[in-house]
Amino acid sequence: MLPPDPVVEVYKRHVDRxxxxxxxxxxxxxxxxxxxxxxxxxAELRRAGRNAGV
Amino acid sequence: MADFKALxxxxxxxxxxxxLVGGVAATVHGSTRLTADVDVVYERSRDNLDRLALxxxxxxxxxxxxxxxxxxxxxxxxxxxxxxxxLTTDLGALDLLGEITGGGRYSDLLPHSIVIRVFGIxxxxxxxxxxxxxxxxxxxxxxxxxxxxxxxxxxxxxxxxRT
Numbered sequence: 732m733l734p735p736d737p738v739v740e741v742y743k744r745h746v747d748r749x750x751x752x753x754x755x756x757x758x759x760x761x762x763x764x765x766x767x768x769x770x771x772x773x774a775e776l777r778r779a780g781r782n783a784g785v
Numbered sequence: 786m787a788d789f790k791a792l793x794x795x796x797x798x799x800x801x802x803x804x805l806v807g808g809v810a811a812t813v814h815g816s817t818r819l820t821a822d823v824d825v826v827y828e829r830s831r832d833n834l835d836r837l838a839l840x841x842x843x844x845x846x847x848x849x850x851x852x853x854x855x856x857x858x859x860x861x862x863x864x865x866x867x868x869x870x871x872l873t874t875d876l877g878a879l880d881l882l883g884e885i886t887g888g889g890r891y892s893d894l895l896p897h898s899i900v901i902r903v904f905g906i907x908x909x910x911x912x913x914x915x916x917x918x919x920x921x922x923x924x925x926x927x928x929x930x931x932x933x934x935x936x937x938x939x940x941x942x943x944x945x946x947r948t
Contacts, residue, residue, distance in 0.1 A: 732914055733921055742933035747817075751934070751941050754815045760903045763789050766812045769819050770786040 787823050787877025790904045795876070797906040799840035802828040804894045805901075805910040806885060806919065811931060813901060814913045815938045818931060822871075822878035826911075828891040829883055834861040837881070844874040887922020888915065913939055 808820025838861040868883035897915035
């Protein structure tokens with residue numbers, strides 16, 4: 732394991748640990764399903780943006 | 786959008802030897818970040834290249850971002866001539882990596898991988914410690930947030946949360 736990187740330590744202060752804890756309560760399969768749903772949502776938003784001309 | 790289920794099934798059921806790395810491996814470990822492609826480090830023996838070529842052929846792999854109509858042939862000879870391939874497939878974006886910075890090849894990653902069972906199949910995924918090391922070795926500023934999250938995940942798992 733590499734020693735701590737001071738730059739990463741700064742970024743770590745802004746990590747939302749509540750999201751991590753929620754994710755760690757899920758099974759691996761549930762995490763991957765959630766990722767696919769998020770991808771679908773992002774694709775839908777992109778489509779909506781294009782349709783709105785932005 | 787990548788169909789992780791179908792991609793992993795296509796590779797595993799064909800007996801392809803690979804290790805999941807990158808954003809999907811981070812998701813396996815608990816990351817909540819959005820990733821658009823599947824990254825795998827594949828084993829480079831002739832037999833495995835044959836299996837890999839056969840497994841993905843039905844899904845029309847092509848060089849991602851390249852103009853259509855190039856004389857790109859998807860077969861084990863093409864895999865043997867190259868090393869890392871960023872591909873589009875009918876199942877989504879797939880990065881096939883023969884070697885990664887800070888991690889090396891399949892045989893180097895194997896001792897640092899874990900076996901996961903997901904969607905009814907078993908496959909290998911890079912362990913959290915090595916995943917962090919590999920992302921740090923890549924030295925890309927865009928990875929800083931991802932590294933911070935992975936290190937926070939490790940701390941949460943070890944019960945060393947600072948919040």
